[in-house]
Amino acid sequence: xxxxxxxxxxxxxxxxxxxxxxxxxxxxxxxxxxxxxxxxxxxxxxxxxxxxxxxxxxxxxxxxxxxxxxxxxxxxxxxxxxxxxxxxxxxxxxxxxxxxxxxxxxxxxxxxxxxxxxxxxxxxxxxxxxxxxxxxxxxxxxxxxxxxxxxxxxxxxxxxxxxxxxxxxxxxxxxxxxxxxxxxxxxxxxxxxxxxxxxxxxxxxxxxxxxxxxxxxxxxxxxxxxxxxxxxxxxxxxxxxxxxxxxxxxxxxxxxxxxxxxxxxxxxxxxxxxxxxxxxxxxxxxxxxxxxxxxxxxxxxxxxxxxxxxxxxxxxxxxxxxxxxxxxxxxxxxxxxxxxxxxxxxxxxxxxxxxxxxxxxxxxxxxxxxxxxxxxxxxxxxxxxxxxxxxxxxxxxxxxxxxxxxxxxxxxxxxxxxxxxxxxxxxxxxxxxxxxxxxxxxxxxxxxxxxxxxxxxxxxxxxxxxxxxxxxxxxx
Numbered sequence: 057x058x059x060x061x062x063x064x065x066x067x068x069x070x071x072x073x074x075x076x077x078x079x080x081x082x083x084x085x086x087x088x089x090x091x092x093x094x095x096x097x098x099x100x101x102x103x104x105x106x107x108x109x110x111x112x113x114x115x116x117x118x119x120x121x122x123x124x125x126x127x128x129x130x131x132x133x134x135x136x137x138x139x140x141x142x143x144x145x146x147x148x149x150x151x152x153x154x155x156x157x158x159x160x161x162x163x164x165x166x167x168x169x170x171x172x173x174x175x176x177x178x179x180x181x182x183x184x185x186x187x188x189x190x191x192x193x194x195x196x197x198x199x200x201x202x203x204x205x206x207x208x209x210x211x212x213x214x215x216x217x218x219x220x221x222x223x224x225x226x227x228x229x230x231x232x233x234x235x236x237x238x239x240x241x242x243x244x245x246x247x248x249x250x251x252x253x254x255x256x257x258x259x260x261x262x263x264x265x266x267x268x269x270x271x272x273x274x275x276x277x278x279x280x281x282x283x284x285x286x287x288x289x290x291x292x293x294x295x296x297x298x299x300x301x302x303x304x305x306x307x308x309x310x311x312x313x314x315x316x317x318x319x320x321x322x323x324x325x326x327x328x329x330x331x332x333x334x335x336x337x338x339x340x341x342x343x344x345x346x347x348x349x350x351x352x353x354x355x356x357x358x359x360x361x362x363x364x365x366x367x368x369x370x371x372x373x374x375x376x377x378x379x380x381x382x383x384x385x386x387x388x389x390x391x392x393x394x395x396x397x398x399x400x401x402x403x404x405x406x407x408x409x410x411x412x413x414x415x416x417x418x419x420x421x422x423x424x425x426x427x428x429x430x431x432x433x434x435x436x437x438x439x440x441x442x443x444x445x446x447x448x449x450x451x452x453x454x455x456x457x458x459x460x461x462x463x464x465x466x467x468x469x470x471x472x473x474x475x476x477x478x479x480x481x482x483x484x485x486x487x488x489x490x491x492x493x494x495x496x497x498x499x500x501x502x503x504x505x506x507x508x509x510x511x512x513x514x515x516x517x518x519x520x521x522x523x524x525x526x527x528x529x530x531x532x
Contacts, residue, residue, distance in 0.1 A: 209233025
């Protein structure tokens with residue numbers, strides 16, 4: 057974490073994620089108030105089916121080509137083979153969608169099938185450019201492109217909603233956003249199509265097979281609950297559940313940023329045999345991720361119902377119990393994110409698959425059992441159990457190849473600071489009852505400032521590291 061490029065790229069990634077998430081939250085609040093949970097639910101089903109069929113269209117090749125390009129040899133050849141393979145898999149994906157469409161009655165009723173096909177085509181084009189840029193270690197460009205894509209998406213969706221296009225406007229904004237991100241990545245893409253051989257295709261497939269299977273597990277985590285809620289319950293329940301899930305995304309801000317910045321570096325360290333650097337980076341990444349994750353979880357549990365009520369509307373308060381469970385789940389997601397990162401960067405995608413696939417099977421089974429009896433709370437519990445299993449398995453498998461250390465002192469200081477912050481926030485809530493959104497925002501801001509003030513006073517290492525990060529981008 058002391059390497060300057062990692063610091064800089066981590067800050068860029070974190071800024072991108074925070075900016076993107078803030079825009080996403082604001083847009084979702086607007087959509088929730090204007091469209092209601094049912095139409096939002098239709099859009100979330102669109103995203104879930106996009107995730108499933110785009111997984112088929114990628115086949116794990118995106119992760120494979122990123123890995124091969126980052127290794128620094130035959131970059132153009134691997135990139136060219138990747139383009140051809142993605143075109144073939146896109147054809148397979150769209151064909152599978154058209155074959156299964158008659159069975160997706162809940163989705164067909166929303167009228168978004170054509171938009172889904174267009175999204176798969178746009179996603180393939182955008183994915184080719186993004187993988188080439190990211191694998192070439194142009195992490196900052198890939199991050200800014202992702203930010204641009206989402207800004208354009210959100211702006212188009214807001215305009216379309218204002219004009220009354222409802223679910224179609226949300227889907228159309230998604231497609232346009234993908235194309236905007238592609239345009240920026242293509243401009244900075246350093247690779248050009250060249251002649252490639254059978255070796256390059258075989259090499260991609262040898263790695264992509266396990267990446268595909270691992271990605272399948274992650275896709276199940278991301279979509280199974282949504283699809284099954286839509287099957288057993290209603291689109292409105294999907295909307296309420298996904299809004300609660302969206303709020304918990306703040307827990308993973310730092311873990312996601314570090315995941316993006318560290319993968320190319322860890323991949324190169326592994327090629328050079330420098331496992332010590334990987335281990336050290338993982339240790340610091342865990343501490344930094346939990347520095348934000350733990351207080352966000354505790355604060356969200358205390359204020360969750362008021363956040364849903366004031367930010368999204370009274371209809372969404374029904375998701376409070378699910379929100380609490382999903383917040384706890386995201387703590388385990390921090391470890392899953394960083395441990396799977398290391399396994400893939402160290403060329404152990406098979407291990408990633410084992411951990412993720414077993415947890416994914418449990419996830420589907422629990423969703424089928426719990427949703428009919430417990431509603432969206434059952435979906436949240438199923439996700440918590442399966443992600444916890446994933447974190448446990450990935451830790452065990454990674455520990456066979458890499459020393460995993462935890463900075464107990466720093467994490468202890470994080471817990472102390474969080475407890476003191478939680479006591480103050482809870483007291484303010486009890487004293488006031490939070491009568492307005494302005495009071496809610498004041499409590500959130502006060503709690504955040506108090507937490508970081510206490511933490512940086514008692515933990516010099518985290519304070520110095522945070523200062524170095526800010527100095528690296530010229531803020532200090």
